[in-house]
Amino acid sequence: MRAIYLMGTKVYLRAMIESDKECGIAWFNSGLPLSGFGNHYPINAAHAETVLKEENSGAWAMGGNRRYAIVRNDGDEVVGSFVEEANYPTIARIGLHMAPMLADADRLQAEALSLVIPWLRDERQFRLVQIYLPADQTETIAAAATLDMTEVVRLRWHVARPSERVDLVMYEAVNARWAGVHA
Amino acid sequence: MRNAMMIGERVYLRPVETSDAETIAQGMHDETETFFESGRIPLSPIGLTQWIEGLYKQQPSSEIQFAVCLRASDEIIGTVGVTGIDWINRTAETESYLSSPEHRGKGYGPEAKHLLLEYCFEYLQLEMLSSFVWEPNTRSAAAVRRQGYQPAGRIKSRMMQDGEFRDMLAFDLSRDEWLEARAKWRAD
Numbered sequence: 001m002r003a004i005y006l007m008g009t010k011v012y013l014r015a016m017i018e019s020d021k022e023c024g025i026a027w028f029n030s031g032l033p034l035s036g037f038g039n040h041y042p043i044n045a046a047h048a049e050t051v052l053k054e055e056n057s058g059a060w061a062m063g064g065n066r067r068y069a070i071v072r073n074d075g076d077e078v079v080g081s082f083v084e085e086a087n088y089p090t091i092a093r094i095g096l097h098m099a100p101m102l103a104d105a106d107r108l109q110a111e112a113l114s115l116v117i118p119w120l121r122d123e124r125q126f127r128l129v130q131i132y133l134p135a136d137q138t139e140t141i142a143a144a145a146t147l148d149m150t151e152v153v154r155l156r157w158h159v160a161r162p163s164e165r166v167d168l169v170m171y172e173a174v175n176a177r178w179a180g181v182h183a
Numbered sequence: 184m185r186n187a188m189m190i191g192e193r194v195y196l197r198p199v200e201t202s203d204a205e206t207i208a209q210g211m212h213d214e215t216e217t218f219f220e221s222g223r224i225p226l227s228p229i230g231l232t233q234w235i236e237g238l239y240k241q242q243p244s245s246e247i248q249f250a251v252c253l254r255a256s257d258e259i260i261g262t263v264g265v266t267g268i269d270w271i272n273r274t275a276e277t278e279s280y281l282s283s284p285e286h287r288g289k290g291y292g293p294e295a296k297h298l299l300l301e302y303c304f305e306y307l308q309l310e311m312l313s314s315f316v317w318e319p320n321t322r323s324a325a326a327v328r329r330q331g332y333q334p335a336g337r338i339k340s341r342m343m344q345d346g347e348f349r350d351m352l353a354f355d356l357s358r359d360e361w362l363e364a365r366a367k368w369r370a371d
Contacts, residue, residue: 088341128339153336153353157311160272165310168274170338170353 002071006119008111013068013082016052020069020078024048026099027069027081070098070112079108082116090127092120096140110143117147117173127178134159135167144171185257188249189298194291196249196298199238199262203250204231206259210282220317220342220351243270249302251281251295260286263299265312273310275303296330297365304358312356317342318349331364332356
């Protein structure tokens with residue numbers, strides 16, 4: 001199952017499916033799915049199944065978060081997830097999470113962002129698309145700039161890394177059709 | 184004082200109780216200001232009771248709320264708390280609300296907030312805090328600046344005022360910045 005309008009050269013996006021319970025580590029992010037912080041805890045198949053059922057308790061997941069799998073084209077390996085907050089009709093708050101221990105996580109995440117932003121801003125015409133990214137995810141941040149996203153908030157030292165703390169940065173994509181109504 | 188956790192000169196912080204729901208709801212019904220991002224909304228004590236119950240179901244929680252009480256009378260005059268606590272990165276977002284308009288402008292709010300910040304930095308050992316203020320709420324923006332918060336940017340908001348979308352102002356705060364601000368607040 002692939003969304004034909006969310007296909008990249010390295011990854012594609014699709015809805016979550018039941019067999020994703022077997023690779024919860026790759027797509028689950030604990031606690032704060034929009035934080036950009038990623039996952040730090042183990043999740044087994046049984047709990048992953050519970051999460052999948054809770055997150056998909058209705059067809060539209062309205063009032064909650066809608067999660068999609070990021071899947072590698074070559075081999076259909078789930079390498080991460082993309083979460084869209086479904087609370088506000090005109091603003092898409094999103095989060096990206098990549099599987100731990102992936103050597104090319106930042107590169108794959110950058111492509112996932114490049115698939116998601118045009119879909120949300122230009123096709124579905126959200127007024128705003130907003131995402132938090134740790135400042136050391138340089139390839140994803142470069143992709144954000146290419147997508148005409150701008151840095152709007154920089155929370156200093158908000159992300160703990162093994163030997164340092166790095167900033168957490170919010171990037172925002174503004175739909176030009178709405179630009180005139182902003183103060 | 185009842186079940187006090189952080190004690191100041193005139194106010195103290197205690198765990199918020201389900202029995203506080205009615206008082207908090209009444210404060211929202213008495214609200215005189217309109218500059219909140221979601222506007223004035225008279226919330227139900229039924230929902231507030233469930234919110235309070237939920238605060239204690241998970242330990243450690245991602246949200247901690249305190250009732251702000253007057254030492255002289257034990258009266259609850261508002262709440263202060265932290266949400267989105269990230270125990271790995273040791274960050275959280277602070278919030279405060281004095282639900283009794285007659286108690287505003289008397290210095291209770293800053294005293295309660297400094298007790299909360301002391302709790303966050305000294306007890307929870309959080310590294311960085313953030314706060315978000317809707318732009319029209321100039322009073323809160325000025326307050327967080329006095330508490331040491333530094334401007335971190337602005338986010339376009341979902342809410343309008345007078346026909347225009349207004350921004351959310353972002354702030355962040357380190358322990359050292361808070362200590363400096365508290366020393367200045369005490370000296371004043």
